[in-house]
Amino acid sequence: MIREDFIQYLWGAHLIPTAPLKLSTGEVLDILSYGEANPYGGPDFFNARLRIGSLQWAGNVEMHTASSLWYAHHHEQDPAYGNVILHVVWEHDVEVFDFQQNIIPTLELKSLISNDLVEKYTQLQQAKSTFIPCEREISSLSEGLITNWLDRLYTERLEEKTQAIVTLLQESQQDWEAVFFLKLLGSFGGNINGDAFEQAAKQLPFSVIRKQMQDLSQLEALLMGQLSLLEATDLSCPYYRSLQEEYQYLAHKYALVTPCFRVQFTKLRPPNFPTIRLAQIAALYHQERSLFDRCMTLASYEQALEFFGKVSPSPYWKNHFSFGKESKESHKHLSPMLIANLWINTIVPMQYAYARSRGKNTLAECKAKLRATPAEHNSILERWEGLLLPNTNAMESQAILQLYKKYCNKHACMACQVGQVLLKK
Structure with a gap:
C-alpha cells in the first residue's frame, strides 16, 4: 500500500519523470523548482515554481495518496491551503477546489513511477522484520553513510530536547x-x-x-x-x-x-x-x-x-x-x-x-x-549491535534511539537516509 511519505519522497528527491507531464485539467506541467519541504502544519512543500501551460506559477504543493483526501482533511475550507498551485497524488479520484472554489490542478503519479521503484518501496514497508524494516539490507551500506546519518540524527534529537526546555522556560x-x-x-x-x-x-x-x-x-x-x-x-x-x-x-x-x-x-x-x-x-x-x-x-x-x-x-x-x-x-x-x-x-x-x-x-x-562518553546499553541498542552496526559512544547511542523511535518504529523509511539509499539500489 502506497503511503503519503512515498509521494513526498518522490517529489523531494526529484524522482518525478521529467518528460512532459499531463495534469487532470489536460494542461502540460513543467517543474521548474520543487520547492522546500515543510515539516510543520500546512502544505507539504513551499515555494515551488511550475510552468502550467504557458503560465508560470509560484506557490505550494500538497500531496495525498488519493485526491479525495483533500476533502477528508477539509482543505477546501482552509485558507492556509489557498496558495496551493499543485495537488500531487498517487490516484486521482475526484477534482479538488480551494476555499475560493478555484480548481487545483492535480498530477497523478500511479502511471508515471516505475514498477521497480514501487516494488522496492513495498518490500521495505512490508518487510517481515524482527527489529527494523531494513535489517537484512542495512549492513550492505557504507559505514560512512551510517555514521553521517547518525550525526544528523543526534542533532535532531538535541534540537527536540532543546525545544522541550524552551517550552518549560516559557511556562x-x-x-x-x-x-x-x-x-x-x-x-x-x-x-x-x-x-x-x-x-x-x-x-x-x-x-x-x-x-x-x-x-x-x-x-x-x-x-x-x-x-x-x-x-x-x-x-x-x-x-x-x-x-x-x-x-x-x-x-x-x-x-x-x-x-x-x-x-x-x-x-x-x-x-x-x-x-x-x-x-x-x-x-x-x-x-x-x-x-x-x-x-x-x-x-x-x-x-x-x-x-x-x-x-x-x-x-x-x-x-x-x-x-x-x-x-x-x-x-x-x-x-x-x-x-x-x-x-x-x-x-x-x-x-x-x-x-x-x-x-x-x-x-x-x-x-x-x-x-567522549561511553556508549549506552539497552535492549534496542543491543539489537542494533547485533546487526554489526556502530554503537561506539553516547552520541551514536542517542542517535540510534532517535532513529528507532522516530523512524523505524513508525515505518518512516522515506524520511530516513538509509531507506532512501536502499530504494535507489
Whole structure:
C-alpha cells in the first residue's frame, strides 16, 4: 500500500519523470523548482515554481495518496491551503477546489513511477522484520553513510530536547534553575517513575526548594511528600514520622498543591527505588546550593562522575531502601549508569540550550562531549549491535534511539537516509 511519505519522497528527491507531464485539467506541467519541504502544519512543500501551460506559477504543493483526501482533511475550507498551485497524488479520484472554489490542478503519479521503484518501496514497508524494516539490507551500506546519518540524527534529537526546555522556560518565566530541577527529577525517576517525578516537580515551586536547601530533612520531606510517600498512618518509624510532620508544616506554610502522583516500586531494584532517588536529589541540592551553575561548567563525563559521585543521602538511608524496613548497610551513592544518564539526557542538552540562549552555538562541542562518553546499553541498542552496526559512544547511542523511535518504529523509511539509499539500489 502506497503511503503519503512515498509521494513526498518522490517529489523531494526529484524522482518525478521529467518528460512532459499531463495534469487532470489536460494542461502540460513543467517543474521548474520543487520547492522546500515543510515539516510543520500546512502544505507539504513551499515555494515551488511550475510552468502550467504557458503560465508560470509560484506557490505550494500538497500531496495525498488519493485526491479525495483533500476533502477528508477539509482543505477546501482552509485558507492556509489557498496558495496551493499543485495537488500531487498517487490516484486521482475526484477534482479538488480551494476555499475560493478555484480548481487545483492535480498530477497523478500511479502511471508515471516505475514498477521497480514501487516494488522496492513495498518490500521495505512490508518487510517481515524482527527489529527494523531494513535489517537484512542495512549492513550492505557504507559505514560512512551510517555514521553521517547518525550525526544528523543526534542533532535532531538535541534540537527536540532543546525545544522541550524552551517550552518549560516559557511556562516558568525563564527560570533556568527551575527548569533544570524539572528535567533533573525526570532523569532521576527513570523510565518507570520519570514522568511522575517531573509532574510532581511542576507542583512544587522551585522557590520553595531554594528556601529550604540548608535543611536536608526538609528537602526530603518536600520531595517525598509531593510524591505521596508520606501518607501512611501505620508506620512507627521515628524518621518517617519526623518527615511526615515536616511535610505537613511545609505544605501548609507554602500552600502546596495536594499530591496526586503515585510512584512505583515494582520492577525496580532496591537501589533504584523512588525513596532512594528522592533522598539523593535532596542531598544533591543540600550539598551544592548552586547546582545549575555548577552543572553548566561540567566539561566532560569524567567531571560529572567525580562531581555526582560525592553525593551521599542522609544517614537513615545507609541501612534502608524504603521506610521502616531495615537492610544491610550500604552506601547509596549515585551509580555511574545514573550519572551517565544525567549527563547525556539532562546536563548536555541543558548546556546546549543555555549557551544558545546567549547567542552561542555549541553543537560541535556537545557532540564532542558525547563522543567522549561511553556508549549506552539497552535492549534496542543491543539489537542494533547485533546487526554489526556502530554503537561506539553516547552520541551514536542517542542517535540510534532517535532513529528507532522516530523512524523505524513508525515505518518512516522515506524520511530516513538509509531507506532512501536502499530504494535507489
